[in-house]
Amino acid sequence: MNQHISGLYWATRVGGKRKKVHRIIAEKALGKPLPSGAQVHHVDEDKLNNSNSNLVICPNEEYHQLIHRRTKVYDLGGDPNKDKWCNYHNTVHSKGEFGKDKSRWDGLNKMCRTAQNEYQQERRAT
Numbered sequence: 001m002n003q004h005i006s007g008l009y010w011a012t013r014v015g016g017k018r019k020k021v022h023r024i025i026a027e028k029a030l031g032k033p034l035p036s037g038a039q040v041h042h043v044d045e046d047k048l049n050n051s052n053s054n055l056v057i058c059p060n061e062e063y064h065q066l067i068h069r070r071t072k073v074y075d076l077g078g079d080p081n082k083d084k085w086c087n088y089h090n091t092v093h094s095k096g097e098f099g100k101d102k103s104r105w106d107g108l109n110k111m112c113r114t115a116q117n118e119y120q121q122e123r124r125a126t
């Protein structure tokens with residue numbers, strides 16, 4: 001396959017069209033075209049590593065983002081089933097430390113309660 005780096009990915013030309021190589025490999029593994037909306041995730045997060053074991057097909061972008069969030073918790077030493085990444089402290093805490101937020105994908109606020117309090121105090125101070 002004649003491939004070149006396009007942005008963060010390997011790309012190639014198929015019938016005059018540019019295609020991402022990881023999608024071609026995923027389609028080969030699947031034996032059919034990827035369903036619409038399907039995303040291909042790179043397990044080691046190196047988007048140039050297209051070995052078969054590094055690719056996971058996700059049914060949609062939401063599922064794909066879920067894998068990224070879980071990987072982040074895992075990388076920081078947490079348990080993705082019990083812990084959640086806090087975007088304020090850039091670390092993981094147990095899910096119980098997060099307040100509820102119905103508008104979020106998992107029903108929990110993106111920062112822990114302590115962070116919410118600090119954040120509000122900072123806003124009041126300025």
Ligand SMILES: [Zn+2]
Nearest residue numbers: 040041042064
């Ligand atoms: Zn990914």
Ligand SMILES: [Zn+2]
Nearest residue numbers: 086089112115
């Ligand atoms: Zn926090």
